[in-house]
Amino acid sequence: MGPLLMLFAIYTAIFLIGMFMMKAGFYALSGHRLKRWLMRFTAAPWQGFLTGMAATALVQSSSAVMVMTIGLVATGYLSFRQSIGIILGSNIGSTVTTELMTLDIGDGAIPLLIGGALLVFIGRRRFVYSIGMIAVGLAALLFAMNGFSSLAKPLADYPLVDAWLKQTNSSTAIGLFVGIALTALVHSSAATIGIAMGFLHEQLLTLPAAIAILLGANIGTCITGLLASIGSSKEAQLTAYTHLWLNVAGVAVFAFWTEPFARFAAMLSPAPDVQLAHVSVLFNTICSAAALPFVGIIETAILRLHGQKRA
Incomplete structure (x- = not known):
């Protein structure tokens, strides 16, 4: 089992490196304008919502936007108050990554990697360099996804992994815990969802179980913001707490609806990994859109919960 776990760790590292390169490429395209957008276009909650969504889609990392916001x-x-709208939008923007992970370009990942690498090394302009970084990152991400799928069945042959899969398939609570713990460990909800997609693609995980892991990943990703807020101002800490509580509230509601969610997703696409990606979009869109009109109430609730009177 040791060699398989080593390969699994390598594929996870490749996935995270790919995410980092995509994030760096997109950030290089936007430069410091991203911070200016966050400061300028967040006067109203709906403006912060749209800005958070666009910013996260650009940098391919809700954690990066959260750290910047904090x-x-x-x-x-x-x-x-301005940060609440950004948080809601960021949750939707992060789903762009899960949709990208389902791309099926066959053997196109290798030309994409080579072409991107050439752009990185010979590109003298920022735009060319950025496109190269994005291409290399996407190729690495797709390569890692194929790796997760290829390792799923060999890993499932081991009693420990087989027992874990059976328990996860039979218990939403275990799926939630796996999603929270794995995401907190690797600091990437996308990596956790990617691993779940690998097992799902080989029919070793049921769609409801994969949805439970996805929901847990939405809570686990909050650890980055909480760590970033340590030692910061009280308002910055409140921002991190809000990110956590909004995600916990959404998961608490939808954790009881994994089966109906799975049935609905099955009508949207025949591919299991695409179904899970669509669930991510639906979950985050519904939760964020439902919370947006109540930003004032959310602000008051967080202030009271964490012992600070509203100014």
């Missing part, structure tokens, strides 16, 4: 709140460039 930093801007800590330095006084953004208020705690």
